[in-house]
Amino acid sequence: MPLETRLSAYMDGETSREEKDELERLIASDAEARRIFDELKHGSDVGRKAFDEVLKEPVPLALVRSIKSAQPPKSREPAPRLARPSLKLAPTGRQALAAALILFVVGGGLGYLFGIQPPSNPVPVPAATAPVHSWLDDIAAYHRIYSHQPRHTVEVQASEIQEITKWLTGTVGVKFTLPDLSADGLVFQGARMFIADSKPAGQLIYKDLDGDVVAICFMKNESVTDDGDFDETIRDDISIVSWQRNGTAYAVVGPSSDAMLDEIANRVSTSI
Numbered sequence: 340m341p342l343e344t345r346l347s348a349y350m351d352g353e354t355s356r357e358e359k360d361e362l363e364r365l366i367a368s369d370a371e372a373r374r375i376f377d378e379l380k381h382g383s384d385v386g387r388k389a390f391d392e393v394l395k396e397p398v399p400l401a402l403v404r405s406i407k408s409a410q411p412p413k414s415r416e417p418a419p420r421l422a423r424p425s426l427k428l429a430p431t432g433r434q435a436l437a438a439a440l441i442l443f444v445v446g447g448g449l450g451y452l453f454g455i456q457p458p459s460n461p462v463p464v465p466a467a468t469a470p471v472h473s474w475l476d477d478i479a480a481y482h483r484i485y486s487h488q489p490r491h492t493v494e495v496q497a498s499e500i501q502e503i504t505k506w507l508t509g510t511v512g513v514k515f516t517l518p519d520l521s522a523d524g525l526v527f528q529g530a531r532m533f534i535a536d537s538k539p540a541g542q543l544i545y546k547d548l549d550g551d552v553v554a555i556c557f558m559k560n561e562s563v564t565d566d567g568d569f570d571e572t573i574r575d576d577i578s579i580v581s582w583q584r585n586g587t588a589y590a591v592v593g594p595s596s597d598a599m600l601d602e603i604a605n606r607v608s609t610s611i
Contacts, residue, residue: 346376474536478556479574481533482592486552493529493544503530507541512559513587518610553593560588580604
């Protein structure tokens with residue numbers, strides 16, 4: 340077989356012990372064999388990195404909600420099916436061997452085409468896939484920690500509403516009204532302050548009947564144009580619905596399995 344095909348099989352761990360030792364000696368002693376091996380390895384690394392970047396893309400929030408809210412199909416009587424004669428394909432030994440050799444050669448050829456790209460010019464990853472840090476990343480990081488701290492979820496308890504209003508208004512610089520979300524099955528627990536995008540941010544914390552934490556976050560942000568549009572995003576297991584109004588950035592954060600988060604955000608935007 341061609342050397343490129345043998346080296347490709349060696350990289351995939353599909354060679355015998357004797358052939359593996361032979362190829363390793365060849366790579367160590369022959370400059371041309373070592374060059375081909377390096378090109379094949381480079382092509383494999385480029386493909387793996389590109390695939391890893393695809394796996395980092397978050398699952399769309401709309402898809403998560405569609406899955407959660409989907410209704411099971413109604414059972415129906417199966418329609419009668421016409422019997423058709425079954426067709427069995429039983430290739431002979433020679434045909435099976437020929438098909439396997441064709442697939443092997445095609446696979447080796449594709450690996451070689453990826454491998455012959457010059458190592459000095461790696462395929463660039465589009466800049467759009469690079470993560471951009473924002474205050475939403477800070478929200479997700481804080482929420483992921485505090486939502487699993489049952490005794491330390493808040494800094495100021497719900498019974499001290501006047502203290503919460505005075506404290507967060509003076510520290511964050513945003514006037515607000517405490518939203519009543521009891522109609523959504525959410526009970527107010529209290530408040531805390533954290534740092535998002537190097538600025539103080541306030542957080543009003545609620546819990547539903549299952550004990551899941553849903554929080555309202557806000558901070559002063561006059562650098563973004565007010566549009567009032569809702570932006571839905573997912574950070575792993577956390578969903579965030581955010582918007583901008585009157586020089587203030589708002590967000591409602593909760594578990595990604597909560598299909599009602601956008602409706603809660605809509606009610607918060609009109610009452611806070």
